[in-house]
Amino acid sequence: xxxxxxxxxxxxxxxxxxxxxxxxxxxxxxxxxxxxxxxxxxxxxxxxxxxxxxxxxxxxxxxxxxxxxxxxxxxxxxxxxxxxxxxxxxxxxxxxxxxxxxxxxxxxxxxxxxxxxxxxxxxxxxxxxxxxxxxxxxxxxxxxxxxxxxxxxxxxxxxxxxxxxxxxxxxxxxxxxxxxxxxxxxxxxxxxxxxxxxxxxxxxxxxxxxxxxxxxxxxxxxxxxxxxxxxxxxxxxxxxxxxxxxxxxxxxxxx
Amino acid sequence: xxxxxxxxxxxxxxxxxxxxxxxxxxxxxxxxxxxxxxxxxxxxxxxxxxxxxxxxxxxxxxxxxxxxxxxxxxxxxxxxxxxxxxxxxxxxxxxxxxxxxxxxxxxxxxxxxxxxxxxxxxxxxxxxxxxxxxxxxxxxxxxxxxxxxxxxxxxxxxxxxxxxxxxxxxxxxxxxxxxxxxxxxxxxxxxxxxxxxxxxxxxxxxxxxxxxxxxxxxxxxxxxxxxxxxxxxxxxxxxxxxxxxxxxxxxxxxxxxxxxxxxxxxxxxxxxxxxxxxxxxxxxxxxxxxxxxxxxxxxxxxxxxxxxxxxxxxxxxxxxxxxxxxxxxxxxxxxxxxxxxxxxxxxxxxxxxxxxxxxxxxxxxxxxxxxxxxxxxxxxxxxxxxxxxxxxxxxxxxxxxxxxxxxxxxxxxxxxxxxxxxxxxxxxxxxxxxxxxxxxxxxxxxxxxxxxxxxxxxxxxxxxxxxxxxxxxxxxxxxxx
Numbered sequence: 001x002x003x004x005x006x007x008x009x010x011x012x013x014x015x016x017x018x019x020x021x022x023x024x025x026x027x028x029x030x031x032x033x034x035x036x037x038x039x040x041x042x043x044x045x046x047x048x049x050x051x052x053x054x055x056x057x058x059x060x061x062x063x064x065x066x067x068x069x070x071x072x073x074x075x076x077x078x079x080x081x082x083x084x085x086x087x088x089x090x091x092x093x094x095x096x097x098x099x100x101x102x103x104x105x106x107x108x109x110x111x112x113x114x115x116x117x118x119x120x121x122x123x124x125x126x127x128x129x130x131x132x133x134x135x136x137x138x139x140x141x142x143x144x145x146x147x148x149x150x151x152x153x154x155x156x157x158x159x160x161x162x163x164x165x166x167x168x169x170x171x172x173x174x175x176x177x178x179x180x181x182x183x184x185x186x187x188x189x190x191x192x193x194x195x196x197x198x199x200x201x202x203x204x205x206x207x208x209x210x211x212x213x214x215x216x217x218x219x220x221x222x223x224x225x226x227x228x229x230x231x232x233x234x235x236x237x238x239x240x241x242x243x244x245x246x247x248x249x250x251x252x253x254x255x
Numbered sequence: 256x257x258x259x260x261x262x263x264x265x266x267x268x269x270x271x272x273x274x275x276x277x278x279x280x281x282x283x284x285x286x287x288x289x290x291x292x293x294x295x296x297x298x299x300x301x302x303x304x305x306x307x308x309x310x311x312x313x314x315x316x317x318x319x320x321x322x323x324x325x326x327x328x329x330x331x332x333x334x335x336x337x338x339x340x341x342x343x344x345x346x347x348x349x350x351x352x353x354x355x356x357x358x359x360x361x362x363x364x365x366x367x368x369x370x371x372x373x374x375x376x377x378x379x380x381x382x383x384x385x386x387x388x389x390x391x392x393x394x395x396x397x398x399x400x401x402x403x404x405x406x407x408x409x410x411x412x413x414x415x416x417x418x419x420x421x422x423x424x425x426x427x428x429x430x431x432x433x434x435x436x437x438x439x440x441x442x443x444x445x446x447x448x449x450x451x452x453x454x455x456x457x458x459x460x461x462x463x464x465x466x467x468x469x470x471x472x473x474x475x476x477x478x479x480x481x482x483x484x485x486x487x488x489x490x491x492x493x494x495x496x497x498x499x500x501x502x503x504x505x506x507x508x509x510x511x512x513x514x515x516x517x518x519x520x521x522x523x524x525x526x527x528x529x530x531x532x533x534x535x536x537x538x539x540x541x542x543x544x545x546x547x548x549x550x551x552x553x554x555x556x557x558x559x560x561x562x563x564x565x566x567x568x569x570x571x572x573x574x575x576x577x578x579x580x581x582x583x584x585x586x587x588x589x590x591x592x593x594x595x596x597x598x599x600x601x602x603x604x605x606x607x608x609x610x611x612x613x614x615x616x617x618x619x620x621x622x623x624x625x626x627x628x629x630x631x632x633x634x635x636x637x638x639x640x641x642x643x644x645x646x647x648x649x650x651x652x653x654x655x656x657x658x659x660x661x662x663x664x665x666x667x668x669x670x671x672x673x674x675x676x677x678x679x680x681x682x683x684x685x686x687x688x689x690x691x692x693x694x695x696x697x698x699x700x701x702x703x704x705x706x707x708x709x710x711x712x713x714x715x716x717x718x719x720x721x722x723x724x725x726x727x728x729x730x731x732x733x734x735x736x
Contacts, residue, residue: 053691057683077690086691093688097706106702107692114693146706163692 004031005069006202007052007171012063014051021047023227024063029171032199036213036238037206039224040246045206046090048224049175053087054080067171082114084170084201088160088177095147100159101129103147104166111167132165136192153180161192172196173204178212190215210242223249285342291315294442297342301411304418314431314441321435327597328626328658331540331566334505341443341476396460405458405489406451410478413449420451424482428511428548428574436507436568437544440476444509447478452487452518461716462491477508483518483553490521492716505540506564512547512555516577519554520547523715524571525723527730528563533621535593538565545569551577551606558714560723561588561598562730570628572601575609575637582611585711587723589730590623590655599629599660604640604670613644616708619655620731626658631674635666642671648678649707651700651731679707701728 007029014022021044029035039045051058052065054077065072072080095103109119120128133143136158148156157177164172174193178186193216197203205216213221213235221237222229223246230249231237241249285296294315298308323333400407406417413421431441452458483489493510506528514520522545531538541564547555557571573582584600602611611631619625625648633640648657659676681703689699704727705712712720 055687076695077687078693078695081691081693089688089691093682093685095685095688095703095706097709098702103692103702106698107689107694110695110698111693167692 005029006031006033006067007204008064008066008069009052010064010066012048012051012065013061014047014058015061016047016058020061021058021227022051025224025227025229027222027229029202029204031170031202032197033220034197034203034205034216034218036218036221036235037204037224037229038208038221038238038241040250041208043224044227045224046175049087049173049204049206052080052171052173053077053085078110079114081167082111086164086167086169086172088157088164088172088174090175090179092148092151092156092160094149094151096149098147100143100145100147100162104129104163107163108166128166132162135165135195136162137188138162154182154185157181158185158189161189165192165196168196168201170201171204172201173206175206176208177205178207178209186212187215210238213238225249285340287340288337289315289339289341289443293341297443297445300342301414303411303414306418306422307414310426310431311442314438315443317432318435318438318442321432321438323435327568327628328624328660329566329568329595329597331595334540336439339505342445399459403456403459404453405456406449407462408449410444410447410449410480413480417449417451420482421449421480424511424513425480426511428513428546429509429544434544436542437509440478440507440509440544444476444478447480447508449479450481450489450491452483452489454484455486456484457487458489462489475506477506477510479508479510480513481511481520481522482513483515483520485515486517487515488519490523490716492523492525492719494525494527504538505542507542508544510543510545510571512545514547514549514553514555514580516551516553518550519556521556521558522547522571523719524557524559524561525719525726526559526561526563526567527726529565530563530592530594531565533592535565535622538594539563540566541569542566543569545571546574546601547572547582548574549577549580549582549606549609552579553577554581554583556583556585556714557600558585558711559587559598560711560715560726561586561596562726564596565594567594567596567598569596569598570600572603573611574603574605575611575640576605577609578606579608580606581609584611584613584615584629585714586615587618587708587711587727588616588625588627589618589727590620590625591730592621592623594621594623596624597626597628599627601630602632602642604631604633604637604642607636607638607640609637609640611640611642613642613646614710615644615646616711617646617648617657618651618704618707618727618731619648619657620651622654624656624658626660628660628662630662630664631672632662633665633667633670633672637667638669640665640667640670640672642673644672644674646674646676647707648676649704650678650680697728697732700731704728704731 005028009025009027012022012025013020025048037045047058051060054075067083105125112120133140138158151159157180177189181189205218218235221233221235223231285293291312294311295308298311429437432438450462481491512520512522528539528541549555555573559571561567571584575582582602588596588598590596599615600613613629615627617625617627627646629644631642646659650657657678661674663672665672681700685703686696686699705724712724715723
């Protein structure tokens, strides 16, 4: 079998303030795949996303996270980003006075610098911004506004996916990107994500609801409960969860 | 701080006035201490006319009766005014033959600021090549200005060449007895600039270019006087983004601006004096009095970026005397390590339909204390006065302080005064968000700080805004562990 592993998580434990949140996660995501992680509130979904991104608030006890076979343990969040890890935040922060364009320009050029490349030429940057904003049906005026300041919930999420499109990550983790989106916005965002799918990258979609998965169809679905993946399956599992809720899994896990 | 240098610290800590007494008036340094004889000696040294000597003496006598103000939110060991030499040779910087001899850390800072090699040499005190003849460059500027009838020279020269103008305006906005430091400055001011724009003339250039070439080293007691005649315009830029390696600990400058009917003066300052080391040792005390007078329909804008000095005490103000006059104050004050700043403005509305705007951005890091102090005063006759004030503070870490002291005195009920204030902290979530996008913490802070300061940075002349932006970055380097 060809080794095209994008992300491999082995027995990952993580805690905050001595409280263990992730209790031994195993997950393998290959390039070209979309995985969905579902689960009730407080099961550790966002923690998993942030631990992969390198949030230092969490103490990683045991286990490893490998990106294309390379252990991320010693890498800072920005180094992980330079290697192609992207997190679409559930609650994107505001940075007053910094325009979306300026923020993206800085982000892209910092990553290029880390790879020993020169700054992206201005015309190339503009072209890319134009392309990606059109893809996500983003008004150009929006791009000169301060990052996330005064954005509606939907605008914030769309802006996250715009950034993903600009950064072209190898591994994108979308943390509840569907929350706060109306149906039109959801479709636009999902279309955007689908256009970014390729055989060279991988996407992890974290969500509560099956709704998003109608648009972004996953190859695999995992259920996270109480810090562990308690069930994995194909996209049909999402439908089953929609129908039956999580309780049956909780019972199963308790046994 | 990035440009903290062991040598400089030593220079600042070990007083340089240890070379014994010189009584010879022709020598470069006067003996320590301050009395009438010293004031007369300074005046003589500068070959000033009698009226000027008398003016200085009056100021000195007033100063003797005054006490050092203590109301500012700063603590420091008061200087011993009898332990200072009030006239010293202007150029005491070490001379180097090439840039290779200059402290590499200083050069690194220059590089970060994007300062040209020739200018670097000038600033670091390297003998400038004959090719780059700054004198001739300055002369060219002077010629262009002279064609328009603009006078731009040192205040000493103005006292000699244009006594009628100096006599007419000096001390009219900041009186000799205005305050302790202003009185001291009036008695002993070393030098400074004089600028006169004739009626209806728009000064064709930022007066910065000239300034940067000629005034890299400024005096301890600087005196500046800008007069804009009716309907004229001038944009004046003071200071320099490059680290100023000045050995003088006490700085007490006075700046007076006079904008006659329909005139406009833009006065921008970048102050980057030595702030002391990261333990709070050394550093410059900067006690400045800056004030502008607006006649009818006139406008004065103060823009300042303050990143240096150990202690800053500074309130660029506007007296809105004429009807329909406008005063503006845009400020960024950065304090790091143990720096203390108490800065703000005074907007005094005397005329009808006068307007003022205050935008103040304070950034505190380390264990520093950063205070905004502002007065908005509306006189009983100032019908329809309007003021808008916005004071934003940004904190980094939890050992620094930000304080806001707004004073509002309105004696006319038609006045409209708005005051907004915010305090925010650079959040770990903001930093992580930036990190996740590949931006390291240092750069993330710079980005956030620049965003926070944007409204003020935008007011700076273009060429300078870029340097000021980089200066903010450098000033805050290492402020987050």
